[in-house]
Amino acid sequence: MYKSIKDILDNPIIESEITVKGWIRTKRSNGKISFVEINDGSNIKGIQAVIDEEDSNFQEKELKRLATGASISLTGILILSPAKGQTHEIKTISFNIIGEADQETYPLQKKRHSFEFLREIPHLRIRTNTFGAVARVRNQVSYKIHEYFQKNGFVYVNTPIITSNDGEGCGEMFRVSTLDLKSISKGKEIDFKDDFFGREVFLDVTGQLHGEAYAMALSKIYTFGPTFRAENSNTTRHASEFWMIEPEIAFCTLEDNIKLAEDCLKYILREVLNNCSQDMEFFDNFIEKGLIKKIENVINSNFEVITYTQAIKKLENTNKAFETKPYWGIDLQTEHERYLTEEIFKKPTVVIDYPKEFKAFYMKMNEDNKTVKGMDILVPRIGEIIGGSEREDNLEKLNKRIKELNLDVETLNWYLDLRRFGSTPHSGFGLGLERLVQYVTGMVNIRDVIPFPRTPKNICF
């Protein structure tokens, strides 16, 4: 297969004949020479091809077809570039415009487009510098997550997407159905026995419960898949469909869990800086000044670990005017989370031992019977990037909590089996892929770090 521009530039052979295939990003001409920037998505900068317009090999009508957005195959000699802005360029021998892009209608002309505008054309925005860089960094983050867990002996498990369980007990789920709505509107009884699976089912909000079953046999597992929330939240940090990584580890305490999360995050950040340096420089220059320095600081820091109770005290003792006044017994709001990590500790901060009221039923109760062994990892600008806990491994205590919360014991009976038979202390966490990519790239809106974002009342294709 043909070589990518990145491959060519990673090992440049000066004076060799090369062929590149890609899309024209820009074309300039001084009437004698055309400068054509070709990008194939393998790197952010692409490569510049220089075309001698006076060379009789090039027909005028072909030269006219050189335009932004067109696809091209171009052959020439790789030379050191005399001009600024690139190390190498191509002295063109021949080229072939494969597919044109009508300049009147092609939406991506050479000018800056707002992210809002680009969100309306998610199938084309990937052809811009920003979204190309996001895609490459997202790819790197995803792969390095797999690599990290594989190197550490975790088994990748695909927990189900369609589920008859309500994982968090939160209730805001999408129904999945093939029931005929028209018949129902005409008076046919709603009977989920007639539905595809013979019962009412939903899109998963977490793979954790199913993941726990696998951890109770394989010891160390992780999931990496899509997750859904039918919440009507229109923020820059919430999407209705997002990807989540959920490791689950048997014989693992909350403390081990925190160490794992910290080690994992640092591994990913290091690898992204090492392997996506051009893209990261782009983000540092155009999206968030100082981004690379900030990430290096995180890699070299020790995450702060404090209890919820300590965190509340810290927040009470500041002069900051919060919208919601902090006191023991309230759930931490994003403004509190960000203040803790951005202002007080100035580094990633792990808050543990939350009041049981704010946390899911499966979290292990502390001795005080008021707080649970939950942990949230907060990072500057994003707030919560990881949420996890040690799980309640005691059958009686878990049963009690399920009843207290009026959850459906019947649908959770299988989950209780994991405590009936060979129960062990175990822990895990959920890492939101999009939030991590936001954090790494500096992109402000979650809609801009997932290829085709889904948010309330909003779905493109």
Place this chain on the structure above:
Amino acid sequence: MYKSIKDILDNPIIESEITVKGWIRTKRSNGKISFVEINDGSNIKGIQAVIDEEDSNFQEKELKRLATGASISLTGILILSPAKGQTHEIKTISFNIIGEADQETYPLQKKRHSFEFLREIPHLRIRTNTFGAVARVRNQVSYKIHEYFQKNGFVYVNTPIITSNDGEGCGEMFRVSTLDLKSISKGKEIDFKDDFFGREVFLDVTGQLHGEAYAMALSKIYTFGPTFRAENSNTTRHASEFWMIEPEIAFCTLEDNIKLAEDCLKYILREVLNNCSQDMEFFDNFIEKGLIKKIENVINSNFEVITYTQAIKKLENTNKAFETKPYWGIDLQTEHERYLTEEIFKKPTVVIDYPKEFKAFYMKMNEDNKTVKGMDILVPRIGEIIGGSEREDNLEKLNKRIKELNLDVETLNWYLDLRRFGSTPHSGFGLGLERLVQYVTGMVNIRDVIPFPRTPKNICF
């Protein structure tokens, strides 16, 4: 973190003190010595611990708690095993039963259970040899797929799961909705403007169309995610929810596409044989005799490539009594596919150039205007494991085909943009993860190679 049994056995330090944590698979006692097989999921065999029952360190009531399914932490000296069946064992110093498993109610007693029975307890079947081995091989296959594409410069893209498009034009999709069914049954008008996304949406049947948009900017991409079919098929090869890998490559012909698929499959098979040798021996011994040899043959073979027309001729010229008589113009049935790959060629077989009638609208039309540049890769026992094609990159031809098939041009307009602006020849394929795992492990039923299978009228948890 504690060491896994696999880590201990991969680099055994004889006479060293070790601690293992896992679950008891079996326990035998001769009245003086207990032999306890402990498994932590890191390998298929686990490790045997030998406990001297007459040693006063061990209380009788603790010895009694040693039973199948219990979780245990055990410390002892690693020694060479004098007995058959294992290279090493542990001379026990101390142990701690962490969680018991009541022998009256624990469903996994030491005896062979049918796969049918185990399907009813997907949360526990992972504690058996077979399902542990399937999970490890599935993990290896998944990771090596990522590794293969990453090494070759592909970008991993998460195409959307919830979609307003009907990818294949097949119509058998799950609806995703938060509409209140009760209100509808009471006469409220069905208006998808009221639904969560403000329109009718479905679970994806393919990520290909969205993947193409990304390939038209990044050149080489792949997806790896869940896919859904609301088909009422109850076979050993169909699930309603399954995982699919879909690479898409710009400037790529059908021939390049076939080469990529063959190279990719062989890479994965090689890596699984190298890295999962114990599990593969298990499958060879207990699931499909000769499995490893068969896979080695595939790795060393050149895939056969024939046209549909040639395939039909071959089938017509055999004496085999097919249920469906083969002739030019019928879609190949599984019996035909299997006969081609199992009996005629005895190796993976790539069938190309199918009549357009059986294939999706986006496949590139051949010069004959009757067949399209599709490809199916058939393997023994499974039949189709990969389906792909070169895509129609000509706007007019694609438009014509969409109209011929009465598809909704409006919802496909964005897809046509990919041909309007910088179109290029491009190709890709879909590889079904579960079918590949079935093929590699010899497991007969797709329900046994996915952790929590979803099939018509059947969903556990």
